Amino acid sequence: MEIETVPSESKPESNPLPPKPKFEPLKAHEMSDGRVQFRKVSVPPHRYSPLKKYWMDIYTPVYEQMKIDIRMNLKARKVELKTRQDTPDISNLQKCADFVQAFMLGFDVPDAIALLRLDELYVESFEIKDVKTLRGEHLSRAIGRLSGKGGKTKFAIENSTKTRIVIADTKIHILGSFANIKIARDSLCSLILGSPAGKVYSKLRQVSARLAERF
């Protein structure tokens, strides 16, 4: 980073104030003193084959549009991301990292792509035991309640609240905007606590109607 030193202000009577310096915005590459920035996302074993399957779908937007270098470290089982010189924005790296992380959590690529495109999307994760301590059969039944028959309850929540939900054993991940995440989380929590699906549906209907009315 070049900083034009301002000549000393020791001659007030003769010289007027020197012009203000103009700095161009820093490039992503130049941040942190010109060094390259890395991000590393570990790949869980169950996402290994899906990663292989969808690699090109992941790689293309990251490299082409975000202008971030991406590679898979097979030995370490990690996806590495690196800034390039022509990376426009430093936040791109973070976005790409979030995108890859979302994929690793279990989200589909078209859903995870939304992270790249929109700023206000977040991923929230919590466990079933955070809501209520369940053991054995109760836990299994709770998970079944969450998904519903053929996943219809989960889809119902997703469609009404415009979120994406991943139920991985006892972990639950929600991808969406902040308010929508809240609604989805409330529905999921009520399901965990034992309310029947019909009750959740009615609440969802009300909420979605309200959301639709807003616009």
Added chain:
Amino acid sequence: MIPSAMVSSTETALESLHHIKSTEPPEWLVPKQELSQAVRAASKLLFSSLKPYCPKSPFDQLLTEGFDVEQIWQQIDLQSQPLLSSLRREVKKFEKHPEEISKLKDGGVGGGEKKKKVLEQIETDNVVNDDEDDDDMDMDEDDDDEEEEDEEGEEEEKERGTEEESENEGEEKGGIEDKFLKIKELQEYLEEDEAREFGLKKKKTKAESKKEEEDTEEEGDDDDEDENEGSEDDDDEAEEEEDELGLFDGNDEEDEDDLENARYEDFFSRKKNKSSKEKAKSRDMLEEDSGSDDEQDVDKRKDGPSKHEKELDKLRSKIEEMEKANLDPKVWTMRGEVTAAQRQKNSALEVDLDFEHNVRPAPVITEEVTASLEDLIKTRISEGLFDDVQKARTSSSKAPREIKELDESKSKKGLAEVYEEEFVQKTDPASALLTFSDELKKEASMLFKKLCLKLDALSHFHFTPKPVVEDMSIQTNVPALAMEEIAPMAVSDAAMLAPEEVFSGKGDIKEEAELTKAERKRRRANKKRKFKAEAAKRMGKKA
């Protein structure tokens, strides 16, 4: 004082007495100087004449000049009080020992003669005699009329009483005579009352009968009526009293004592534990002045209760009944709100209760009623006029609200696309894409078109169908319902593709389990041959 002067004073006093006696009663109403002077002189005389019989009197003579009426009275009182008590003692003594009376009688024959004179006088009313006794008797009558100077009248009566006693002790026992108390009368009445109550008849001695005769005759002083009747019935009374006296001898003394210690309560209170004698006494006291009724009643009760008596009894019993009814707790019917616990068992059945019925009484079913009902039914059936319930159509004023259906299938769009659409909708409402309901509408319109085509084919003679547009679409082997319905409620096993489309095979397809040993061997042999052939080929290639 000089005796001669005393003698002259006595004469003047006597004159004054005469004067007093001769004055008409109305003249006493107006205070006159000469009358008072005369009375004072007379009382002075009487006082001094009584002096020898009275041991304790402090005065030698009554001092009247310059003294107030009250003071004069006090002096007289001072003299007479101890005199009275001494007289009472004498009377008691005579009661205990009646024989002494006869002694006295014998001793005082002159007194007896005097007594006869007295009797004569009694029979002839208000005859004026120069005899002192007569004067005294008359004075009694005069004194009764007196209204003004009561104390002197009383005092004179007392003195007269005492004089009589001193002269005729045997005759007059009840010396304590005043307007309220006559002991002889009292005694007789008590005995009569007891005779009535107990119904005893006994004999009596001559002496007592004589005494009683005298008593009754003396009572006649006040009541002339008594005397006329009394002589006939006295004997009977006396006989009754004789018995009682025999029984209740001891009580006479008690009577005297009670009389001495008589109190207000005895006469004028209504205590229930009073003895019959006390009741009689009270009655006697109350009816003192009109004591004739007692005599009359007593006489008539012996025959049987009179009409008046009967009426009085009836009234009394009625009054008692009513009082009792008022005091007792009311009958349950008059008590206001009464629950079953507060009245006797089955007591409500006996009373004729009257209350409002809110329900119409059930109709009595008779043959006529049933006949009329049946006729009505027949007419209704023939007319077809049934009272069927018509369903009330609720007129909906507003259109039914659009219910947003929850999509329960996996969304086909990615999240990014969803947000993209949302963004586009916000920014550019014109480019609104098809919503879920619109898709439904599209589908519905498609179905209707097909239906119309079929109907046209059926109805037109010359029907030319529209050109079929070949639409290539991949049929996936998915349950049929899943494709046709967006929200499948039930899962159906019916598949879109026919079995031959799913599998195109030749020959006899056998399951693993169905294969015979020979066939299994053959299969393995074929596999080996193929493998060998490929291996040879590869070797050939390499080489």
